[in-house]
Amino acid sequence: MKIAIIGAGVAGLTCGTLFAERGWNTTILADEIGTASTAAAAIWYPYDTGPTNRTISWALVTYERLTNLLSDADSGVSMIQMRMYSRSGDLEIPDWAIPLGAKWSSSEIPTAFVSGFTLDVPLMDTAVYLDYLVRRFNRAGGVLDLCKHVFDLEGLDSAFDVIVNCTGIGARTLVSDSDLEPHRGQIVCVPKLNLASAIVSDDAPLMYAIPRRSDCVFGGTNDISDDRAVDDDATARIIDECSNVLSIEKPHPICVKVGLRPFRRTGVRLESARLTDERPVIHNYGHGGSGFTLSWGCAEEVFRLAIETFLRVTSARSHETN
Numbered sequence: 001m002k003i004a005i006i007g008a009g010v011a012g013l014t015c016g017t018l019f020a021e022r023g024w025n026t027t028i029l030a031d032e033i034g035t036a037s038t039a040a041a042a043i044w045y046p047y048d049t050g051p052t053n054r055t056i057s058w059a060l061v062t063y064e065r066l067t068n069l070l071s072d073a074d075s076g077v078s079m080i081q082m083r084m085y086s087r088s089g090d091l092e093i094p095d096w097a098i099p100l101g102a103k104w105s106s107s108e109i110p111t112a113f114v115s116g117f118t119l120d121v122p123l124m125d126t127a128v129y130l131d132y133l134v135r136r137f138n139r140a141g142g143v144l145d146l147c148k149h150v151f152d153l154e155g156l157d158s159a160f161d162v163i164v165n166c167t168g169i170g171a172r173t174l175v176s177d178s179d180l181e182p183h184r185g186q187i188v189c190v191p192k193l194n195l196a197s198a199i200v201s202d203d204a205p206l207m208y209a210i211p212r213r214s215d216c217v218f219g220g221t222n223d224i225s226d227d228r229a230v231d232d233d234a235t236a237r238i239i240d241e242c243s244n245v246l247s248i249e250k251p252h253p254i255c256v257k258v259g260l261r262p263f264r265r266t267g268v269r270l271e272s273a274r275l276t277d278e279r280p281v282i283h284n285y286g287h288g289g290s291g292f293t294l295s296w297g298c299a300e301e302v303f304r305l306a307i308e309t310f311l312r313v314t315s316a317r318s319h320e321t322n
């Protein structure tokens with residue numbers, strides 16, 4: 001079974017690793033390693049994505065897979081206490097978070113907020129984790145073919161039995177999907193801070209401070225825009241807001257990153273289709289602000305669809321031959 005995966009962000013690399021480790025002859029074709037993925041804060045939490053009836057089960061599968069990686073120091077995955085706060089009213093603990101141990105935050109609510117809950121979640125150190133996926137993929141025999149722009153899925157080498165489309169916001173042009181909307185996000189990396197928890201608030205202004213092994217991620221922004229250039233005013237606003245909430249001196253930025261969350265108005269597209277020569281294509285894009293959070297759950301569903309579709313096609317072919 002020969003499979004081509006288009007895209008080497010977290011979606012494509014996770015699918016690639018899963019297929020290669022299960023014995024498929026797997027090639028990833030992509031312009032570059034990640035676009036949105038390299039800018040992500042990469043904390044596990046469903047945000048700016050949908051539909052909820054599908055995303056929560058993908059997120060829970062991913063939660064489990066990521067916790068299995070905690071013992072592997074090279075993976076860049078750790079567990080962190082996340083404090084999710086509301087600026088205006090009582091925050092509801094989502095039903096799915098209760099079995100994971102979410103609890104009301106009773107003490108030390110920063111003055112900017114009025115209520116909140118805590119939840120222990122996996123955190124991926126973005127660059128370390130993407131490198132780890134590349135290594136796992138290569139070790140399993142996968143081929144990573146970069147600087148390869150795909151203009152048309154129909155034109156892909158007929159030697160590939162199955163194609164998986166993990167192009168994120170690139171699917172807007174590759175498959176003319178007008179439901180995709182670029183939700184531009186900017187983060188600022190600052191020197192390591194001694195924070196015991198990640199502090200997050202989805203209420204405007206969106207704010208998060210996520211301590212990592214060697215730095216801290218301050219965020220963020222979420223605007224509909226294709227502009228991947230750094231906005232210096234946004235950098236200043238992010239540093240102001242995070243420093244205010246944490247009651248610290250403003251730190252100097254080490255780096256600033258911008259990415260386009262591939263938000264899809266009708267929800268994540270995870271479904272199979274056919275090329276004109278009947279070859280199966282499985283679309284897996286449009287994860288919005290949750291590509292890391294949904295990655296393993298979606299990859300498992302892509303795998304299930306690939307097996308199902310391929311069996312259907314081969315059984316139809318054998319009927320024709322008989």
Ligand SMILES: Cc1cc2nc3c(=O)[nH]c(=O)nc-3n(C[C@H](O)[C@H](O)[C@H](O)COP(=O)(O)OP(=O)(O)OC[C@H]3O[C@@H](n4cnc5c(N)ncnc54)[C@H](O)[C@@H]3O)c2cc1C
Nearest residue numbers: 007008009011036037042043150168170185259291292293
């Ligand atoms: C600031 C910010 C913070 C975020 N924080 C989090 C977070 O904390 N947790 C979380 O879960 N998610 C977070 N996200 C969202 C997450 O980053 C995205 O959902 C995820 O990266 C999408 O992954 P992807 O692989 O689909 O797309 P991408 O990472 O964008 O990768 C797309 C890939 O497709 C390739 N490609 C596209 N078109 C073509 C083509 N025609 N031919 C060849 N190659 C092509 C690109 O080169 C790239 O390799 C954040 C995003 C941003 C911007």
